[in-house]
Every structure is written in structure tokens, then in C-alpha cells.
Amino acid sequence: MERSVSPESNPDAPFNVSNTLAPPRVNKAAGTTNVTFDGLLSDPLLLKEDLKNGCGGQLWPAGMTLARYLLAQHASDMSGKTMSVSPVEIGAGGGLVGLGVARGCEFASPIHITDQLPMFDLMQDNIQLNQLGTKVKASILDWGEPLPAHIPANPDIIIAADCVYFEPAFPLLLSTLQDLIGPNTVCYFCYKRRRRADLRFMKMAKKAFDMQEIRDDPNATTYNRENIFLYSIRRKTPKSNNELATK
Ligand SMILES: C[S@@+](CC[C@H](N)C(=O)[O-])C[C@H]1O[C@@H](n2cnc3c(N)ncnc32)[C@H](O)[C@@H]1O
Helix, strand or coil: CCCCCHHHHHHCCHHHHHCCCCCCCCCCCEEEECCCCCCCCCCCCEEEEEEHCCCCCCCCCCHHHHHHHHEEEEEEEEHEEECCCEEEEEECCCCEEEEEEHHHHHHHCCCEEEEEEHHHHHHHHHHHHHCCCCCCCEECCCCCCCCCCCCCCCEEEEECCCCCCEEEEEEEHHHHHHHCCCCCCCCCCCCCCCCCHHHHHHHHHHHCCCCEEECCCCHHCCCCCEEEEEEEECCHHHHHHHHHCCC
16 A cells, blocks of 8 residues: 655654644543544443643543554454563553553553553552453553563563653653663554654654654554654664664
């Protein structure tokens, strides 16, 4: 299938950056939302949203995009026996993506959804609301801090949605990705580009990791228009270094 060039790989892309400061502060009332990811879940997810403890208390478009992609394209390969180590989600907010894939996939071991302390109760509430306590564990993982002992250092899968928005946190996020990404890890990473600083993060990340824009999502053209981009991130290998050197 022929695909148009995404704005992310377009050299003019920096001119598309929106001026919106992000994530925007919204006075959204607390409540519970019912989510099926466009029918990908037959048993809907109930998500409590509450912004009183931080921006992670609501659902973000990059999270919706990533959950839809993972459920549509990777539910079977993420499920089951081949995965030796529990998946880890970072910057999970209320747990939108991790809970969504936990509902739609059969992991061999529970997925860890992680965020900072202020999000902990919301993650726990959402796990309970969906009776996913055997499949999902909530933990505190502050970027840039040593990984908690129970979080696997090199999981097969890492999930990160809408984690690029606060410039002082960029080096911390990179450091946590360095700690987590092992030789067999793939990190599914979805971000919404809101300002020029976000491109600086991507530049640093491309230096540190093998980052590939994901091309097998038929919905990409739609979300690319909203400056949402999906990447896989892997540890650099001698092969990926050589390929880069010849580019
Ligand atoms: C925009 S929200 C995205 C939430 C969720 N992933 C989604 O897509 O709906 C970004 C999340 O990153 C978390 N975060 C920001 N800085 C962090 C840090 N230094 N360590 C851990 N998490 C952090 C925030 O608490 C917040 O929940």
C-alpha cells in the first residue's frame, strides 16, 4: 500500500509544530469514561479521570493512539508464552494504555504500569474498577531514579505514551529508557509534538537509540495530521550504527 510521507519524516516538519503549550491545563471535571478503542475491546474499560493530582489524570490522544495500535496489530504477538519478562509502562497516568492491552491480551506475567507518586491511587483505582488486579500491577517509577527492585530491567516490551512535554524531564526520561531497554526490548513510544523542544527530545533519543517510525498502522495518516507519531525504540546494535554511518 502506498503511504504518503508522514510530517515526521518531512524536512519541513518543524514548521508544523503547534504553539500549544502542553499538555494544556484543562478544567475537566472528574468522572469515569468507558473506552473500547473503536470496538477493539469487547469488554469496555472503565477509566476514572481526575486531574487533581496532575496531567496524567486524564486520557491523552497519544495514549489512545498507542493502545489502539497495540490492540489492532500486536495483541497476538504480545500475548502469551513467548514473553519471558513482564511488560512495563512508564508515565502511565491513570493506566489507559497498560490497562487496555491487559484487557485485550493474555500476558504470561502481569504488566507493570508506573508513574510518579501522585498518580498511584488513580492507577490502583482503575485496576480495581476493571478487576484487573491479577494482570496489572501499579508502581512508582520516577524517571531518572534507579529502577525499583521489582521492575524488570530489560522487559520484552515497554509502553510509553505522551511522555514528551516537559523539557527538564527529557534527560530523566532518556535515562530511564537507557535503564530499561535491553538487547531484546522493544519500546512502543507514541508522542504528540506540540512545540520545538519536543523535536530536541527526539533528536537526543535518535542519537541514543535505534528509533524507527512505525509504518504498519493504517490509521497513521489520520493521527499524523494531529502531530501524533508512533515509534519503536530499540537498543542500538553495531548494525544500526553502521546503517546510520552510511546515511
Ligand atoms: C501527558 S501524561 C500521559 C498519561 C498517559 N500515558 C496517557 O497517554 O494518557 C504524562 C505522564 O507522565 C508522567 N510523568 C511526568 N514526569 C515524570 C517523571 N519524571 N517520572 C515519571 N513519570 C512522569 C506524568 O505524571 C503523567 O502521568
